[in-house]
Amino acid sequence: MLQPMNKDNNNDSFRDMNLFNKIFVVTALTLLVILAISFVLGIFFLGIAGFFSLFGVQYESLYSLLIFVLFYFLLGFIFDLFSIAFINLTSQYVLGKYKLFITRMIIDCTFNWLSLHTVDEFMNSITIPVTTEIGAVLLFFFIEVAFDDKEKIKGKSIS
Numbered sequence: 001m002l003q004p005m006n007k008d009n010n011n012d013s014f015r016d017m018n019l020f021n022k023i024f025v026v027t028a029l030t031l032l033v034i035l036a037i038s039f040v041l042g043i044f045f046l047g048i049a050g051f052f053s054l055f056g057v058q059y060e061s062l063y064s065l066l067i068f069v070l071f072y073f074l075l076g077f078i079f080d081l082f083s084i085a086f087i088n089l090t091s092q093y094v095l096g097k098y099k100l101f102i103t104r105m106i107i108d109c110t111f112n113w114l115s116l117h118t119v120d121e122f123m124n125s126i127t128i129p130v131t132t133e134i135g136a137v138l139l140f141f142f143i144e145v146a147f148d149d150k151e152k153i154k155g156k157s158i159s
Contacts, residue, residue, distance in 0.1 A: 045069045051139070055132045064125035071123070076115040083111035105141055113137045 014022065048069055052059070059065045087107050094100045113133060120128045128136075 041069070041073070044073065048072075048136075051136060052128075052132075055129075055135065057126065057128050057132055059126040061125070064123065068119060068123055068126050072116060072119045075119055076112065079111045079115040083108055086111075108144070109134075109137045109141050112140055 014025065017025070045066060049062075049065060052065070059068070087104050090103055090107065091100055094103050116128070116133050116137060117130075120126060120133065
């Protein structure tokens, strides 16, 4: 029989657990976070590997591709912070929905291309043509816009 939750019946506090249960909970949560991060990086890696195989990008091994993806992920994160700040600054001065979209596309694609091209230039084990870099950057931008628009639509329908 299910009992209602109240303050008197809540004995499952982390503070009240014994050492073995605390270690088990912390280990399980750590593994869950590692699994989630690995899943995201794995999807990102397989997506880039698939895109590169479609467009004939040459790389020496899967290890070099993995290193490329990790460096691009890290450098792209740093450049994305600057991109978001720059987009927020310029969006205050741009009027019109289409002009704002074009401005966002130019800024976002420029920063993404800089991170992609920088990693490509520093790694000798991978060769990406500039046209493929631009195509990848545009693909990443439109995927990002598609996911952003879904979140905005959901937010408007809820409120």
